[in-house]
Amino acid sequence: MAQTDAAAPPKEAVPPINTWILPVAAAWFIPGLGHFLLGKRGRAALIFASVALMFLFGLFMRGMMFTPERGQDYLTTLINYGGFLCDLASGALYICASVFGYSQPDLPGDVHDYGAKFLVTAGLLNILAMVDVYDIAIKKKD
Amino acid sequence: MRINLSHFEAAFLFALFASVVLGVTTKKTTRERLNYGAYCFGCFMLALFAIGWAMKLGHG
Numbered sequence: 001m002a003q004t005d006a007a008a009p010p011k012e013a014v015p016p017i018n019t020w021i022l023p024v025a026a027a028w029f030i031p032g033l034g035h036f037l038l039g040k041r042g043r044a045a046l047i048f049a050s051v052a053l054m055f056l057f058g059l060f061m062r063g064m065m066f067t068p069e070r071g072q073d074y075l076t077t078l079i080n081y082g083g084f085l086c087d088l089a090s091g092a093l094y095i096c097a098s099v100f101g102y103s104q105p106d107l108p109g110d111v112h113d114y115g116a117k118f119l120v121t122a123g124l125l126n127i128l129a130m131v132d133v134y135d136i137a138i139k140k141k142d
Numbered sequence: 143m144r145i146n147l148s149h150f151e152a153a154f155l156f157a158l159f160a161s162v163v164l165g166v167t168t169k170k171t172t173r174e175r176l177n178y179g180a181y182c183f184g185c186f187m188l189a190l191f192a193i194g195w196a197m198k199l200g201h202g
Contacts, residue, residue: 043166050159057155060145114152121156125163132167141170 020137027133029091031126034133047129055093055122063115064106065097083116089123089130150190157186 027034032048035041066083087094104112135141147155165179 046162046166050162054159111146128167
């Protein structure tokens, strides 16, 4: 037993929250802003352009925004809540679209369907960017 | 304003934006990022054409 404990790798210390919370929150609110605050301006521009364009294409294709509501079954409820969280991950883009009254019902058609996927994916890509900002902020990555 | 994209145009744009972010966020050097972004974009395009042809041939 003692040998097993000795062979276990040492646990990494949890980085203090004040080193990463501001850049990660900024990265959520405006895609790319977290990288910008950490001095990675080229990456910030690429992330902002990609996430914002993907979100805007989703809006222009009249994609549906998910709302957190119960569906007829568990799967529908899971899709609604998961989709809502992904939409919300776009930060200010989602908030502005909601505040300015963007509301698109779920309509049949491939363009609407692509639009909804673009909106959701924009949020997912922004989550990837937030994770990257966290790694940079705690000096795990350059 | 409303735009109507074809399947190919929408999938192309999706692949482009996703590849850029995947390349930027997952690798450590600029060269690795460029290579990985291009690799992801190539995989998206390959899958797009392969699945497109599979569906066309499957439908007869």
